[in-house]
Amino acid sequence: MNDVLAVNAVHLTKTYGPLTAVDDITVQVAQGEVYGVLGPNGAGKTTFLRMLFGLIRPDRGSLEVFGRSWRDHGVGALTGVAGFIESPKFYPTLTGRRNLRLLAGLDGGDAAGRIDEVLDLVGLTDRQHDKVRGYSFGMRQRLGAASALLRNPRLLVLDEPANGLDPAGIRDMRDLIRRLADTGLTVLLSSHDMAEVEQICDNVTIMKAGSVVHHGSIAALREQAPEQAHRITTTDDDRAGELARARGLEVAPVDVGLAVRGPQKDVDGLIADIVDAGIALRGLTRDETPLEALFFMLTESAPTGPTADLDAATGAHR
Known part of the structure; x- marks a missing residue:
């Protein structure tokens, strides 16, 4: 396995006035694993992911993605990284395929040539010509995963990917993440559902009120x-x-x-x-x-x- 970590966040801290949203956390994700950041609402999971994507900057600590940092590499730190924060958004009056074509045009490269592949990966081939306004919430989540996969990423980041899904949608999202992990893709996801994380993650960080209360493997958690x-x-x-x-x-x-x-x-x-x-x-x-x-x-x-x-x-x- 490559010794360079997919994500290397060390002593990250983010405050908003008197509120400490993330308090001195360290999260290290190896390449090729499915890693879960778990915690109740308000634990700081999304704030951590926003720092990873460069949407906000930490007050203290360091964060590298595949050995690159925002400080030294700017937006280049996100080379090979894709995903979404909270729920993905699309043009509701356009079809799923048309939305992907627009995003592929922004990405450039071979993204347009991957549309059929990613639609098949997320199970939307049969609905690609339907307008997104007719998609269920679960289908929109899967289209979000498809849009991220257009970039052919090495790291896929998903914020609460099963949130709001019915049992069938949760099953489909879980199966999708497993299939992606089988290709060697590194997946980092946040969740508040232990049962969801248990079934798909190799390792987990559990957060409470901005702090880390547990790091470890799912196997080690079971022992405790x-x-x-x-x-x-x-x-x-x-x-x-x-x-x-x-x-x-x-x-x-x-x-x-x-x-x-x-x-x-x-x-x-x-x-x-x-x-x-x-x-x-x-x-x-x-x-x-x-x-x-x-x-x-x-x-x-x-x-x-x-x-x-x-x-x-x-x-x-x-």
Whole structure:
């Protein structure tokens, strides 16, 4: 692998008056990986991406893209970089293909010759002659990815690419990113959805209120994540809670039923215990995934809901 990092952001800080939007963060993305910058709304993700694109300048710190900086190379720092911040915009009365032709004309080079290729990559070949005003939000997101790919980039930057998409749109965007990554393209994306990032990213930076609270691989995150939490409802929750504690499971009452957390084999054993005790099981559902639970632990100071009640009851801290 090339030793030059695709993105090398070191000690970046950006303030707006009394507000520190990005506070001394370091993000390093290797070439060829899919990297996620994860955090709730207001965490500083988009501010970081705006600095990467040169739309705003950091107050402190350094930022290089493939070894080039805005300070030393100006707009040349973005050679080989493409993407969009927030939602991409197009001329609604023009077709998808016509919008791409206009953008290709601005880019020059061989961009126009790539239109058919990128339309096929994002799955819009059959809708290329339809006006963009008739596109769904997901189709516009995919057209945004197509416009970025016209540049044949080495680094593709996507800001909340699945935001606002329905489940089918999220699946399509996830599949697209995987296909692009398989070609060796480096992908940097921001998201507030741990489940989305878990399925497509190699490494992740998690942010909260402008600061980094975690760097690492998805595999390392899984090792740190708590056990899966379940919600159980029965005809005798008090007795079910006793049986759960007897198996060493963490237990807390919630609005309906019990929240329990522990190894899956012990949860399975609890269900058998409940049935053997003659208690009717009315419901068994999974709460947030272990990685989602860890994400909330890292980014929320005052969480609410079943898992929060469980943490409060068992002394866990987020």
